[in-house]
Amino acid sequence: MQHINSVLITGASSGIGRALALECAGSGTTLHLSGRDPARLDDTARECQARGAEVRAVVLDVRDAAAMAGWIGGAGRLDLVVANAGIGAGIEDGRPEPEAQVRAIFATNLDGVLNTVLPALAAMAAQQPGPGGVRGRIAVVASIAAFIPASAAPSYCAAKSAADAWTVATARAARGQGVWLTSVCPGYIRTAMTAANRFPMPGLMDADRAARIMLRGVLAGRVRVTFPWWLGAVARVAALLPPRLTGMLMATQPGKAAAAST
């Protein structure tokens, strides 16, 4: 892996964020990690330290814009920032999505991303350029759910769609400032988020493999990294249908587990 000296990751206490931290951990690397659960965050930090990384871990809620700006602005030079923290929840039996769930998902999966990326963009634009004129790289963990408005998970799909579209649309202007933005759209990854799913998950892969694919794409400077590619293609094609047909098709597919892990 191309060497990156300083990495900041939200949601490092579990799943993909933890796997990313471990993948980046190594001698000479400084990791700035955050999450909400102190014990699990500490566990990730210890494993990264055991691999030789210097770790600065903080318990932080991505919904707290001021605290996020303070953390990111005070981190020093950052080569890579990953806006990974997120929650997943769907609805069952065609019932309306509860307001508290709608608001929690948008606050975490969209505002939380902006609370990470906006201060990171500002900080990186002020950094000295590194090799190839790159001042820094930012990855937003969206989802293949961004490509299709599934009625079983309305807010999750909508928030991921907004996060993906905003990231891709912002990438050009960011690159003009020397900052490379990537939207990462994974399919099903084996983490706490998918553990409650009781339906087939095509292409399900382990978090450590997903982390390697993500980092490879981000370091290659890709604006969007979608994997597995064929699941992304299926979602794109299904979304091309008239909404009524997409809805009928998606109604045959089970959604995310209903309970919001907020």
Ligand SMILES: NC(=O)c1ccc[n+]([C@@H]2O[C@H](COP(=O)([O-])OP(=O)(O)OC[C@H]3O[C@@H](n4cnc5c(N)ncnc54)[C@H](OP(=O)(O)O)[C@@H]3O)[C@@H](O)[C@H]2O)c1
């Ligand atoms: N698993 C999949 O199949 C899949 C597929 C596509 C995209 N994704 C996306 O990948 C990202 C990581 O998910 P995962 O699968 O690794 O799930 P996970 O194991 O449940 O991890 C979620 C992480 O986000 C953190 N988090 C949640 N809300 C937070 C908040 N308000 N403030 C700070 N941290 C918060 C959690 O911290 P605590 O546990 O400490 O609260 C945890 O570290 C999410 O954005 C998810 O939508 C997942």
